[in-house]
Structure formats: structure tokens, C-alpha cells
Amino acid sequence: GAGVSQSPRYKVAKRGQDVALRCDPISGHVSLFWYQQALGQGPEFLTYFQNEAQLDKSGLPSDRFFAERPEGSVSTLKIQRTQQEDSAVYLCASSLAGGVIKTQYFGPGTRLLVL
């Protein structure tokens, strides 16, 4: 079946521009995560949704970062007034919900370069 998809795959932005990154999770997956992966580092947690509810946004680095999942499926990560330090790969992952920890399936990521 189809996996997690993300678009665009690559994005170049000028410093100060706003960007929007899209994630299409696996159909039926209730949980959705966003991670940020700097060059040569492991992914770092940004935010978590269960259906449409954003239950944890403790990893968002500043108030310029905003995420939404209005219908409990597709999610968008928006970065306002981009800065050079925002350059990274943004990964989306989805999983089933339940009492036992479920596998997180990752998309290919969006590589953001801020000039």
C-alpha cells in the first residue's frame, strides 16, 4: 500500500519568506508526528497529532513554526519568516493508535534550504 508522502521534496526559500510543508499519512493512521533533521544529526521531535488534535507541540523551536491537521488526515507544517537555521529535512511519520506503542512510518522528508 501507499506509504507516507510529503511535498514538496525540496524547497528553497529566501530568508524571511513563509513556507508550507505537506504530509499525507498512511490511510487510517490516527497518530502523526513531525520531526526536524539537521545535517548529520538524528531526527528531533517537533509536534504530535492524534486525529485533528495537536496534543504536543513542545518541540517546535519558536512561534514561527505552526502545524495543523484540520480533518485528522493531511497535515501542514508552516514556517513563517524563515531563517537560515531553519534549513533542515522535515520528516513526517504516522502510526496507528492504541495502548501499545505502534511503529512509526516515515515519509521521504522535505529538504528545506533557506538562503
Next chain:
Amino acid sequence: GENVEQHPSTLSVQEGDSAVIKCTYSDSASNYFPWYKQELGKGPQLIIDIRSNVGEKKDQRIAVTLNKTAKHFSLHITETQPEDSAVYFCAASRSGGSNYKLTFGKGTLLTVNP
């Protein structure tokens, strides 16, 4: 919060040899430990995971061991092949509520030389 340390950062082996990557974690409440393989330009792909009620798990050439007392877990790849070359990440998570966010190590670049 949780902190995951991963060693080594790079590992080069000859085809057919074994490779071992080690991780330690800080949060004693962590109870789920997945390993991901990431190839260039792709997202992380789960290769094996282990839960805290299990000490060892094996899947063909890949095995993972967990020592909860010492807060260590390791990935073992036997009979390595060139296609095993990639970056490998360990991660840890804890159940509680519904947010099973993963805390990752910094990764190990594995190179298998033919």
C-alpha cells in the same frame, strides 16, 4: 527528558563481517527501542524494534539486545552486504498518554566494503 547516545558515529567493515552499534538511554521509563536505517535522500525505515519485556530479538541477519539495568541496547548485523551501507539510528520512547514520540541517537554511518 530522554537522551540517547549512539556509538560509533562511523563504522567501516568488510563484506561478510559483523557490525555492532551501541546505544545508551537516560530515561528508565523508556520501554520501546526501534532501529531505523536511512539511505541517502530517503526517510528512516524501521528495521527492527524491541520492547522492554524482551532481552533479545532476531530477524534473519539482524538482532537487537536490550539491557534495561544498564540502559544499553545494541544492533548486531551479521554477514554484512554492500546494500547494508547506510546511516543507522537508534531511538527510544516511553508509553504514557498517547504521544509515543521518539528520541533518536545521532546516527552511525555504516560502510560495507566489497
